[in-house]
Amino acid sequence: MNVFKLLSRSSKAAQTTPAQKLPSSGAVANPQLFGHDEPTATSPETKKSNKRKRGKNIEDTSVPLPADLDFFGSSKKDDMEPTAQAAEKKRKRASQTQTDAEVTGAHEEQETEPYNADESKRILRLHKLKVTVLEDFAPQEDEAQSEKSKKKRKKEKKVVEKKKDSKKQLFPQPLTSFAQLRSRYGISRRLAENLNEQAYTLPTEVQLGALPLLLRSRKAGEDQQNGDSIASGAEYRGDIDLLSVAPTGSGKTIAFLIPIIDALLSEKAAEGEGEDGPRAIVIAPTRELASQIVNEARKLSKGTGLKATLMKKGMEVVERPEVEDVIDEVEVPDHSEQEEESASDSGDEGKAVQQKKRKRRRADKSKAAILVTTPAALLNALKQDDGAVAELPSVRHVVLDEADVLLDPLFREQTLSVWNACVNPLLRVGLWSATMGSNIEALAISTLNARWTTLSTSKTPLPSRRPLVRLVIGLKDTAIPNIAHQLTYAATEQGKLLGLRQLLHPTALPTNSSGPPLRPPFLVFTQTIPRAIALHSELLYDIPPEAGGSSRIAVLHADLSGTARESIMTKFRRGDIWVLITTDLLARGVDFRGLNGVVNYDVPNSAAAYVHRVGRTGRAGRAGGVAVTLYTQDDIPYVKLIANVIRAAEKLRGVPEEEQSVKQWLLDALPTPTKREKQELKKKGVEARRNVKTEDGKNTARISTKSGYERRVDNRKRGAVKGSKQRAGQEPRKVEDASESEFEGFE
Known part of the structure; x- marks a missing residue:
């Protein structure tokens, strides 16, 4: 079916036009926006040493066949073993081969030559990535500052104004392939399989820069072994709050879901079932976007035991025993006044109503580890009868997708209420969007400071504060270039x-x-x-x-x-x-x-x-x-x-x-x-x-090809017809203009 011939009302034959590459033509081999023209440095996988590795050609080994189906096996009876013993030996060999493959894959990255500092800088600049530390929250020396004179302070202010934009820049090891997530960072094997099933092979710019910052290395001290120096940001790896500004359609959802799922799996393995309640919350401005994030989270967490769910009306997130008791005691709203009168007249009927009250219970508490929601939906579930917002101590990961609109005055109060309800001192925060103004950055820093001040008043010991790192791909607040x-x-x-x-x-x-x-x-x-x-x-x-x-x-x-x-x-x-x-x-x-x-x-x-x-x-x-x-x-x-x-x-x-x-x-x-x-x-x-009023006084937005003069003429005609009908003693009826109703839609 030629869509363009069907859409066209012209009787002329369509002119042949050069073939145009469309986004609907299918998947692309390279999802990256930058760095296509200039070849990148050789990836670590291709820079392997000549040292022979065990299990190198494991993928070429065939699946062992039963003895009765192995038609090309040895025909000598002396070499034949019983079927059960042969099958057992083959299973052992297969398991040993698989173990060797896992060990080889786990240590393969150590035997490769990683990027040095210059190559890392070149690749990051080629893909237009810039990683800076917005706030490291280092303790300030108040005594030393008090001893400084006013002249020195003025000089320092001038120096700060000149170097205001020269913040500490990081050059982490870039991620050139999704296969490195398993070998270098030791993510879950099931998570790696899910990524492979979704055909994720080449990371986009935001994934290339964000995943090395959010994931910890597999072993302590491995960053230094791989060539990462302090200048490249190894001290910030895996323990930061990230503010990411990346173009639309660059894979931000996958970039923040992979570290969350990997962290939850590691916490589950270390602590067992862990705390009761959601451990990660992803906040989105619209229900359509939240539903999309849930679908991606379910694909990545398939077979891991983690559950991702969408916040719906009536869903409970925290336990409310007091609210349930109050609901049991409050009268159940009746459907009619007659039922209320009949229930109050007889005691037996009153008992029946009371039994109905007791059967009424709140919905069960959600057991999902990853909760995706809009700010209003979650805030309504957290609000108590007295207006207070319940706390979520189990949450360790909070992601604000489209953070600039969530922190806009339209959603700001709701979003900050949910953010402040997450009182866990180990909370990690991620802010993601394609556009991020300086006011959003300042608001994020002030919110982190206020939250830390609130937590410091408690008697529980607090860990060291995480730095806030900003990742920018391309130019800020710019449309995609393709x-x-x-x-x-x-x-x-x-x-x-x-x-x-x-x-x-x-x-x-x-x-x-x-x-x-x-x-x-x-x-x-x-x-x-x-x-x-x-x-x-x-x-x-x-x-x-x-x-x-x-x-x-x-x-x-x-x-x-x-x-x-x-x-x-x-x-x-x-x-x-x-x-x-x-x-x-x-x-x-x-x-x-x-x-x-x-x-x-x-x-x-x-x-x-x-x-x-x-x-x-x-x-x-x-x-x-x-x-x-x-x-x-x-x-x-x-x-x-x-x-x-x-x-x-x-x-x-x-x-x-x-x-x-x-x-x-x-x-x-x-x-x-x-x-x-x-x-x-x-x-x-x-x-x-904004507001265009019709004849009936309703606010609407008129869209039509008719001019104002033509509309006035039509209105006069309608008025004349109505007046003539009324003078003739007939009921007025609505008259529609054929040309007007042709495109008006017909309710």
């Missing part, structure tokens, strides 16, 4: 709708259009939920019936039920839906590997929102994605935010200046928004699209 950006001026709202219809029918595009064409499946982002619903109604019958008709387009927003949202997501991933209209609900973290493009029907509220929206395509190194942004006269004061991001992304990709989609003259002509305008845009969006 997609094409198009910034299109549509003048009016009607122009934007016409432009979107042209994208739905590629053969109708002019031949001189710049950039690759947009092909389904793709996402369409709007500013508000009413605008998403209105746009879906307008385009509902824009796809011809022979291509699937209205079933190929859908709308997804937060007002839908959880079941409806899951159904739409499943159909979109399966390919039944080609065009999905949504809000910023799907702008963060959700992985659509086969998504060919993104359309910003409404301008994003910030540069970070643009980075996350367009990051739904071109994931895991897939090239060919297209990001189209339509803007009108009302959007001009805010377009420069997006133009700067596009310019930086194309510069990072190495596009020549004459071929860039955003020219320098456009940047010079666009106005620079003020700080107040940025804040207003982030909170409320473009003012012209």
Whole structure:
């Protein structure tokens, strides 16, 4: 089936165009974003010594066959042994061979030549990785500072201002293959098998830099044996709080799940079952992203005995015996007043009601080791009747996925309440996102300091504080470099709708259009939920019936039920839906590997929102994605935010200046928004699209190709028809304009 012929209404034959590599064409051999042009240094696996190793060709050995099926075995009767004894010997040999293989695999890394400091620096810089220590929380010498004079303090302040950005930089040993996780860091064998089943072979940039920082070496002192010096950050390995800024679709979920699962397995082996309650919490801003993380955690923890679950309504995380007793004593709410009166009249019936009260119990406490949740769902489960938040002493790992939005004023209070409820002094924190402002870094440091101050008041001995390390891949707050950006001026709202219809029918595009064409499946982002619903109604019958008709387009927003949202997501991933209209609900973290493009029907509220929206395509190194942004006269004061991001992304990709989609003259002509305008845009969006009132006084967002003058003429006609019906004594009936209802959607 040719999708583009079906979508096109043109009777002309489609012109032959050069083959375009699309993200939906399949998996890529190299999921990395940088370092493709320049060859990397020889990996440690290829730099082995000539020393012979036991079990080197173990994979070539065949499985032993029973004696009656070994047709090519020795035919001499003297050499034959009883079948049972032969099978026992073969089993012993196989077990010994497997043991030798494990020993060889475990010690293979010691016999290889690791990267030296210069090679590590070169590889990290080639993949555009930068690892710095934000705060090492070293104890300050107050007495020495008090003895310094004011002049020396002024001099020191000047030196600090000059060297403010020159923080300690680390150069850890890069991870060049997932096979090194088993040999170098000694992760669980079952976890390594699960990674192999999921076809994880070559790590991405964030995995290349984060996993060596979060995983401990297999033996004490092995870092020095492998050539890691103090300057490369060996003293920070495996015992840090990490703040990671990596592009969208670069594998951040796998990067923080592997260390968590490995640590939980090692804790389970050392302490047995351990404490009762969740031991790791992953917080995500939306339910769709949380569901996606749970699926990945279940794949990696298969067969390990660890359970990963999604926080749902009614699920209990902490024990509440007092609350259960109160519930037993409180009257059960009745369905009608008659039942309440009849129960109060007779004592026997009152006893029956009391028995019903006692049978009512809270849900069982969740026994999952890894709990993935949204901040509001977990906070509701932790709140007591008196308003206090219950503590979670069993949690040792907390991950904030999309940390910048979780620590934004919208979610900040809920997220910090959950963070502070984790009172374990051994708590490890991870903050992950594609965009991270300096205010988020300062908030993270202040929260860590406040939490440590609270813990220090207790009488229990505290361990040494973990440093906060920052990992940055590429440029901060920049879109991924492997997609094409198009910034299109549509003048009016009607122009934007016409432009979107042209994208739905590629053969109708002019031949001189710049950039690759947009092909389904793709996402369409709007500013508000009413605008998403209105746009879906307008385009509902824009796809011809022979291509699937209205079933190929859908709308997804937060007002839908959880079941409806899951159904739409499943159909979109399966390919039944080609065009999905949504809000910023799907702008963060959700992985659509086969998504060919993104359309910003409404301008994003910030540069970070643009980075996350367009990051739904071109994931895991897939090239060919297209990001189209339509803007009108009302959007001009805010377009420069997006133009700067596009310019930086194309510069990072190495596009020549004459071929860039955003020219320098456009940047010079666009106005620079003020700080107040940025804040207003982030909170409320473009003012012209916030509230549009209809005739009934309802707030909606009108999307139509008709101008205001045409709407007024139609309204006058409707009023005249209603007036004539009333004068004739007939009941007024609703009259719909055929041209208006053609794209209005029909409730």
